Amino acid sequence: TQLLEQSPQFLSIQEGENLTVYCNSSSVFSSLQWYRQEPGEGPVLLVTVVTGGEVKKLKRLTFQFGDARKDSSLHITAAQPGDTGLYLCAGAWGYQKVTFGIGTKLQVIP
């Protein structure tokens, strides 16, 4: 059973476009994390959100945690080729065992 659903699974856009990817679950999380992973490497932590309704910004990336702490979104403004990668969301409960979604594979075409 996949506890975290990510959509879309694949996204190919032109440089300069905006995009949003989503992470949804029926479970309530104590925190939710977003990671970016490049081929052959480990995931790199981008942000952790813990409070329902929380919005965090990291340069051109905006992360939002749903009010009920069951879902999250990642919005990228003016995407760059360097944003290409696999974006993973991960939900954590209590002591921080996390469950990962399947990821959104983003390709930004120059």
Add this chain to the structure above:
Amino acid sequence: DTGVSQDPRHKITKRGQNVTFRCDPISEHNRLYWYRQTLGQGPEFLTYFQNEAQLEKSRLLSDRFSAERPKGSFSTLEIQRTEQGDSAMYLCASSLAGGAGQYFGPGTRLTVT
């Protein structure tokens, strides 16, 4: 470099052989996690340690898998009698107890032929 390191980065082995991977976490992190990731999937939790104590093991971790963290610092993951289905990227991560977010190493890519 004070990040999480893993060794080796790549391992090719024949079916039936034993393999051992090592993970060195960020030095002040007391939690250490092992994950397995196959192509097209997110990382799947295998096991986690707080200091030297192994606190949880996934059902994915069959009897052929064993992990240790003898002194609460580095950890090893051993797979005995490897099978082709064990081929995957094995990821290690560390964190502070109560901290937000895990820090991953580069992974060990295992190929069982």
